[in-house]
Amino acid sequence: MNRRDVIKNVALMLGGAFSAPTLMAMNHWENATQAHVNGTAFSLSSSQRTIVAEIAELILPKTDTPGAKDVGVPAFIEMMMKDCYAQAEQQSFMEGLVLIEQTKFLDLNESERKGVLKYLEQETKAEMVARQMKQTKMGDNDDHEDIKKAPKGLPFWRLIKELTLLGYFTSEEGIKASFEYVQIPGKLENIKLQPNQKAYAY
Amino acid sequence: MYLNIKATKNNTFDAIVVGSGMTGGFAAKELTEKGLTVLMIERGREIKHPEDYDTAMKQPWEIEHRGKITAHSAEEHWANKRFGNLVNEEAGSFFTDDKANPYIEKRPFDWIRAYHTGGKSMHWGRQSYRFNKQDFEANAKEGIGIDWPIRYEDLAPWYTYVEKFVGVSGQKEGLDVLPDGDFLPAMPLFAPELHFKQKMLEKFNRPVTVGRVANLSQPQAWHTKLGRASCQYRNKCVRGCPYGAYYSSLSGAIPAANLTKRLTMLHDSIVAEIIYDEQRQKATGVRVINQQTKQVEEYFAKIIFLNAGAMNTAALLLNSKSNRFQQGLGNDSDQVGRNIMDHHLGVGATASIEGFLDDYVYGQRPNALYIPRFRNWGNDKQAYLRGFGYQGGASREGWNRGVNADGFGGDFKQNLTKPGQWTIGFGGFGEVLPNPANRMYLDPNRTDQWGIPMIVFDAAFGENEIAMRKDMMNAAMEMMDAAGFKNITGYNRPEVHLGLGIHEMGTARMGRDPKTSVLNAFNQVHDCKNVFVTDGAAMTSSSCVNPSITYMALTARAADYAVKALKKREL
Ligand SMILES: Cc1cc2nc3c(=O)[nH]c(=O)nc-3n(C[C@H](O)[C@H](O)[C@H](O)COP(=O)(O)OP(=O)(O)OC[C@H]3O[C@@H](n4cnc5c(N)ncnc54)[C@H](O)[C@@H]3O)c2cc1C
Ligand code: SF4
Numbered sequence: 001m002n003r004r005d006v007i008k009n010v011a012l013m014l015g016g017a018f019s020a021p022t023l024m025a026m027n028h029w030e031n032a033t034q035a036h037v038n039g040t041a042f043s044l045s046s047s048q049r050t051i052v053a054e055i056a057e058l059i060l061p062k063t064d065t066p067g068a069k070d071v072g073v074p075a076f077i078e079m080m081m082k083d084c085y086a087q088a089e090q091q092s093f094m095e096g097l098v099l100i101e102q103t104k105f106l107d108l109n110e111s112e113r114k115g116v117l118k119y120l121e122q123e124t125k126a127e128m129v130a131r132q133m134k135q136t137k138m139g140d141n142d143d144h145e146d147i148k149k150a151p152k153g154l155p156f157w158r159l160i161k162e163l164t165l166l167g168y169f170t171s172e173e174g175i176k177a178s179f180e181y182v183q184i185p186g187k188l189e190n191i192k193l194q195p196n197q198k199a200y201a202y
Numbered sequence: 203m204y205l206n207i208k209a210t211k212n213n214t215f216d217a218i219v220v221g222s223g224m225t226g227g228f229a230a231k232e233l234t235e236k237g238l239t240v241l242m243i244e245r246g247r248e249i250k251h252p253e254d255y256d257t258a259m260k261q262p263w264e265i266e267h268r269g270k271i272t273a274h275s276a277e278e279h280w281a282n283k284r285f286g287n288l289v290n291e292e293a294g295s296f297f298t299d300d301k302a303n304p305y306i307e308k309r310p311f312d313w314i315r316a317y318h319t320g321g322k323s324m325h326w327g328r329q330s331y332r333f334n335k336q337d338f339e340a341n342a343k344e345g346i347g348i349d350w351p352i353r354y355e356d357l358a359p360w361y362t363y364v365e366k367f368v369g370v371s372g373q374k375e376g377l378d379v380l381p382d383g384d385f386l387p388a389m390p391l392f393a394p395e396l397h398f399k400q401k402m403l404e405k406f407n408r409p410v411t412v413g414r415v416a417n418l419s420q421p422q423a424w425h426t427k428l429g430r431a432s433c434q435y436r437n438k439c440v441r442g443c444p445y446g447a448y449y450s451s452l453s454g455a456i457p458a459a460n461l462t463k464r465l466t467m468l469h470d471s472i473v474a475e476i477i478y479d480e481q482r483q484k485a486t487g488v489r490v491i492n493q494q495t496k497q498v499e500e501y502f503a504k505i506i507f508l509n510a511g512a513m514n515t516a517a518l519l520l521n522s523k524s525n526r527f528q529q530g531l532g533n534d535s536d537q538v539g540r541n542i543m544d545h546h547l548g549v550g551a552t553a554s555i556e557g558f559l560d561d562y563v564y565g566q567r568p569n570a571l572y573i574p575r576f577r578n579w580g581n582d583k584q585a586y587l588r589g590f591g592y593q594g595g596a597s598r599e600g601w602n603r604g605v606n607a608d609g610f611g612g613d614f615k616q617n618l619t620k621p622g623q624w625t626i627g628f629g630g631f632g633e634v635l636p637n638p639a640n641r642m643y644l645d646p647n648r649t650d651q652w653g654i655p656m657i658v659f660d661a662a663f664g665e666n667e668i669a670m671r672k673d674m675m676n677a678a679m680e681m682m683d684a685a686g687f688k689n690i691t692g693y694n695r696p697e698v699h700l701g702l703g704i705h706e707m708g709t710a711r712m713g714r715d716p717k718t719s720v721l722n723a724f725n726q727v728h729d730c731k732n733v734f735v736t737d738g739a740a741m742t743s744s745s746c747v748n749p750s751i752t753y754m755a756l757t758a759r760a761a762d763y764a765v766k767a768l769k770k771r772e773l
Contacts, residue, residue, distance in 0.1 A: 059610040084270040114611075121608060128606065132691075162605045166270075169601040169618070170262040178601070178619040183261065185565035188435040190390055193562040199600060199621040201262075202436060202566050 042082045042090045048097050051105050052077055056164045058110075058117060065177035068168055076167035077160060088153035096120070096156020117157070124157040175201050210502060215241040215466065216768075218488055218503040220473045220518065223321020225737040226509030227451025227459070228364070228754045232761035233507070234462040238768075241466045241501055242459075243490060245510075246298070246317030248469040249324070251452035255442030257292050265291050277301065284312045284702060288325065293440040296324050304656065306645055311659030312701035313513065319469065321511060322704070323450040323750075325440045328416040328568070329593065330370045331747035332361050332381045341743050344587060347541065347636035348713045350742045351723035354381070360755035367458075368449040368754070369425055371433075371569070372414030380411070380574040380591075380747070386419045388412050389569050393561035394596045394624045398571075401685040408576045408681075413569040413593065416449035416751075428457040437566035448568070470494055474654050476506060476522040476531050476733065484773075485531070485733045491652045505732045505764050505773055509757070512542075512738035513642055516709035517657050519720075519727075519735075520644050532720050532727035538710050539643050541636040542661045543744040545703035548695035549671045550629030551678035553687035555596060558624050562598060570595045573628065573681075575746055577673065586669040587635065590746045592678060594628025626687060630674035633746040635666050636708055640700065661700045705749050707738030725760040732773045736760045 044052065053074035060068040068074070081093055103116055131154075153159075168174040175181050179201035216238035219229045230242045252258070262268065271283060271290045279289040282297040289297050298315035305313060316322045335354040342349035358381075365384040373388035391399060391412050399410040417433045418425055430446035430453055439448050446453035459465040468490070475489040477500065487502035508515045516539045520530035530538055570593045576582060577589035599622025604614065640661035648656045663671075675692040682690045700706075713719020716728035725740050727733040736757035738749060745752075767773045 060615045061612055063612045063615065065615070080267065080270065083272045083274075084267055086273065086276075117610060121610075125608070158605070161610070162602075165601055165604050165618070166268055170265075170268045172261070172263040175262060178615075182564075183436075185435045188389060188565035188567055189563070190392060191562050191564050193560045193621065197562070197621075198619050199598070200564065201600075202438075 042085075042094075044078055044097075047106065048101065049074065049078070051097065051100055052160065054106070054113065055100075055117065055160055056167075058113060059161055059164045060168050066173050068164055071168055071171040071173045073164055073167040073171075076171075077163045080163050080167070081159070085159075086153075089159060090153070092153030093156050093159050096159075099156070120157045124155045127155050128158060169201075213487075213500060214502040215239045216503060217241070217505045217507065217764075218243065218501055219507045219509055220488065221245075221321060221509040221511060221514070221737070222319050222456065222467065223316070223451055223509065223511060223737075224323040224326070224750050225753045225757045226507070227320065227323065227455030228757045229507040229509055229734075229736060229761055230465055231455040231459040232758050233765065234459045234464040236761070236765040237464070238765065239464045239466070240459070241468065241503065243468045243471050243473050243488065243501070244317075244319055244321075245472040245493060245514075246319070246321075246469065248467075249296075249319040249442075249452065251320075251450075251457070252442060252444045252446065255444055256295070258438065258441045258444045260292075260441075267291055281305070281313050282315065284697075285314050285704065288440060292438070293325055296440075296442070303650065306648070306656055306658040308658050308660040309662050310699040311642075311661060312699045313659070313706070314701065314704050315511070319456070319467075320450050320452040324442065324452065326450070326704075326750060327748070328439070328448050329570075329572075329748040330365070330368070330372075330383075330414050330416050330751040331572075331591075332383055333357070333745045333747060333752055334379055334381055337743065337745040337747075340588065341636075346587065346743070348711065348715070348718050348742060351712050351714045351719075356723075357752070357755050357759065360759045361751065363758055364751060364754045366422075367424065368416050368454060368751070369418045369421065369430070370414050370416050370751070371419035373411050375409055375411050377409060377574060379576075379579055380572075383414065383751075385414065386422075389415070389417075389419060389567055391571060392563055392567075392596050394555045394558045394626065395571050397558075398596070398626070398685045402573070402681060405684045406576070406681070408573065410571060410573050413572045415569040417568050418447045421447075425454075428454060428461075430454065433568065435565035435567065437568040439568050471499075472652055472654070473510070473518060474498075474521060474652070476518065477502075478522065478524040478526060478531060478730065480525055483526070483730070485730055491654070493652065496652060504768060505734065507757075507761070507764075508733065508735045508739070509737045512706045512709050512741075513657060515735055515737055515739045516642060517644060517655075519710060521655060527730075532710070532730055532733065534729060535717055535719060537638070537718065537720050540638040540641040541708040541711055542640040542642060542659075542700060542706065543634040543636055543708040543741065544700045545631040545705045545744065545746060545748075546634055546663060546667050546671060546698065546700075547629055547631050547703050548698035549632075549674045549678075549693065550592065550594065550627065551675060551682055551690055551692045552625065552627035553682040553690040555624035555626055555687050561624075562621055567595070571628070577670075577677075584670075584673065586666045586673070588633035588666070588670070588746065590630040590632035590670060590674050592628040592630050592674075594626065596624050596626040598622055598624055626682065628678060629693075630671075630678070631703065631705075631746055631748065632667060632670045632674060634700070634703075634744050635664060636711070636743060637664055640664075642709065659701075663700065705738070705744070707741040707744060707749060710735050710739035711742045712740050713742060724763040725756060734760050734764055 056068035056073045219242040222244040281300040298317045372385040374382040402408045433447040470493045522531035573592035575589035601618040603622045644655035710720040712721040
């Protein structure tokens with residue numbers, strides 16, 4: 001499925017959140033994002049930054065424990081994308097983000113937003129399965145070329161979800177609110193899990 | 203004239219050891235403890251144990267990029283990064299800057315390096331297994347490469363000696379394929395691993411044991427004396443252990459050598475050449491370039507131990523040309539730099555495990571389970587030669603299971619605070635056969651920033667390794683299936699090259715015949731007997747077990763021989 005189809009499907013699902021001009025603009029969209037990501041350093045516009053923050057908060061919302069925004073996940077995501085990812089991932093992240101921008105994400109209500117994410121999740125799943133197959137096929141050094149010419153970055157949803165979880169569950173507040181944090185265990189033992197016991201974090 | 207003599211005197215020791223890593227450290231310890239004054243020369247920066255383990259006590263949130271590699275570090279470590287996440291902020295400063303220390307890949311070679319005090323002993327996985335009897339005999343029996351000039355029995359007492367000093371936690375199993383050693387108490391297997399062990403015995407008669415690992419599960423007096431304490435089960439060993447609980451040159455050998463007050467250490471000093479005296483037909487010393495100032499200095503000794511790591515040791519021999527040795531010191535056989543071996547890895551399987559949901563673990567095991575070689579052993583016969591062992595283990599999933607799972611939101615978040623289901627994964631370490639066409643050599647034109655010829659790698663897996671890899675994946679899947687595990691996924695990473703097994707060896711092999719080997723049975727260069735090579739370069743075959751304990755045993759044995767020979771004035 002190409003990107004225009006994705007947007008069309010999201011639009012259909014949301015009952016036509018797109019205007020005709022938006023859909024037409026999609027024609028030029030892919031090239032445009034490429035130009036945007038190549039050459040310049042990875043950077044987000046302020047509306048993109050807001051979208052990232054909103055998505056992170058939808059993934060790990062504030063409940064009786066802090067949410068993604070409380071522990072600084074949005075800034076973490078941007079920093080990680082900038083510092084730790086190659087161009088392929090920066091590109092696929094931006095592509096996905098622009099796609100969401102096109103859905104007028106910030107104008108949607110919460111349940112519509114969740115709908116977009118659910119759709120994204122299903123799309124990503126299919127893509128991840130395809131990637132996985134590539135990784136595990138009986139490599140006997142013949143498929144090197146194949147691997148080299150597949151520089152497509154991980155999909156946006158996979159990236160933002162991983163970075164949200166990583167940023168949250170390794171933050172001081174995130175760890176302490178979620179797990180039993182043990183810096184120095186001092187011993188190693190098989191134990192029985194108590195009802196409702198939290199996981200250890202080290 | 204007077205000044206020169208004085209300088210020479212100041213620069214003269216009983217022994218010189220090149221490299222302060224796993225084997226250099228051990229050589230220095232043995233030689234100083236036996237009464238020699240030793241100069242140990244290290245090309246990299248100084249790391250002080252334990253105060254220079256900058257990240258050791260950092261909490262997760264104090265590590266800016268939380269374990270991921272920055273693009274900057276990836277660029278600097280263009281080769282090291284192939285190994286995985288090691289060049290992140292937790293341990294990256296303990297790996298060599300590949301940009302400043304480049305090498306040439308005629309065929310790809312994943313060279314993982316650590317230039318600093320302790321070399322790669324700083325962050326090794328500490329898995330420590332003896333070679334078995336067949337490992338020393340297989341070459342001769344099968345007509346592969348050349349025969350080892352020693353047998354298991356020659357090395358057995360030295361294994362014991364090294365294991366005691368190092369401290370290896372492990373379980374005695376009484377297996378021929380994996381000879382027992384002198385062990386500290388074993389670490390536990392986890393509930394599903396015990397189930398797996400049972401099933402493998404029932405269904406395949408294949409033993410499974412807990413890893414034999416150089417972490418102090420119960421320190422002995424000689425460990426405590428060096429300031430080493432019991433393992434705290436944090437499994438953050440790659441950052442350096444503030445307790446000295448795992449063995450490294452830094453935590454063990456160097457402190458022991460320092461106790462003798464006979465050790466002198468030089469850092470930032472690249473040994474570029476061995477000086478050969480044509481008249482006395484001996485090596486007399488080494489020529490050293492300071493990596494910062496580029497100043498050249500010479501040092502002298504009666505015996506020289508080469509412990510720069512297999513590739514750098516071979517490069518050093520090749521670069522030491524004289525009238526007598528025009529192709530490099532000890533290279534009459536043209537075998538220096540050839541027969542590169544390693545262990546091939548990056549192949550195995552993962553699965554999920556149903557049940558055991560009330561079983562959990564407190565603490566982090568810096569260790570794995572081990573499945574000893576079962577291929578071409580006993581009655582098993584394969585189309586390829588030799589075999590492999592598996593390393594891996596079971597654990598309960600953590601929050602990161604959420605990355606690939608469906609869902610988001612409050613319940614999703616809450617759910618990730620609980621331990622997930624058990625999963626298991628193990629990967630093989632396969633034996634690589636010696637092949638003279640797998641080689642490294644010095645580039646005739648290009649030099650590094652110190653004017654030393656650059657190393658070129660020209661090596662690749664052969665048919666035997668490729669055939670074995672397929673079986674390594676399939677057999678792993680078969681075993682998981684037999685244990686009743688679910689969602690079994692095999693993998694055979696195609697982007698793995700020689701080198702990635704981080705066990706490079708073979709470039710100056712031991713043998714009986716000077717025409718086909720570089721070293722004799724006591725690791726002496728055949729025609730330059732006061733030069734000893736006791737790192738991985740000396741290996742005649744690779745076995746499939748992690749090799750460092752074998753390198754150390756060879757080192758201790760050679761040092762013992764060298765000191766006795768010196769006393770008898772044979773050197
Ligand atoms: C991540 C990782 C995990 C590992 N896990 C295991 C394991 O579980 N079990 C196992 O048995 N092995 C393991 N190894 C391998 C183990 O680290 C090596 O086998 C061992 O360190 C080799 O010892 P060495 O003395 O030959 O080389 P090193 O330890 O690498 O030391 C060589 C030293 O020589 C110095 N040097 C090089 N050239 C020169 C020169 N020209 N002049 C002066 N100094 C020089 C280097 O800077 C370095 O300090 C692992 C390695 C890595 C990287
Ligand atoms: S697991 Fe043990 S050896 Fe490793 S860092 Fe922790 S205390 Fe040290």
